[in-house]
Amino acid sequence: MDDASGTPQDIKNDITNLQFATPRATQDITGIDKSAMERLLLLADFSITLNGVFNSAANKSHDVFKTIPSTSVTRTTSMTVNGVSLNNECLYTDYPLTRSNSGELTWAVPGVLADGTVPTWA
Structure with missing residues (x-):
C-alpha cells in the first residue's frame, strides 16, 4: 500500500x-x-x-495511516494470493484506533474505490 507521498510500503505484517x-x-x-x-x-x-x-516503527502501518485525517490522496492497494493479484486505487476514509481492556492497540481502516477502474484479478 502507498503512504501519503505515493511511496509503496509493505505493511502486511501489521494486518x-x-x-x-x-x-x-x-x-x-x-x-x-x-x-x-x-x-x-x-x-x-x-x-x-x-x-x-x-x-509506530518507520514505514509501518502507523506511518501509512496517520495522514488519512489530514490528506486527500489516492493510495494503491495491492493484494496477492497464490500468484494472483487484485490492485486498486483507493481512498481511505478513517483511521480509528481501539485500545482493549487488556492493552491491545488495534485499528480498522476502511477504503473505497477511487478512480473508476473496474476491480480485476490478474
Missing part, C-alpha cells in the same frame, strides 16, 4: 485480517408483463477494511 468486496450495482427493469424480476448489471465497485495492530 491481522481484512475484508473486501467487489460488488456490482443492479437496476430493476421489470415490466408489468413479467412474473419475475428483470435486472441489468451496472457499475462495478470495490471496498476494503483492513484490520491490524498499531506499529
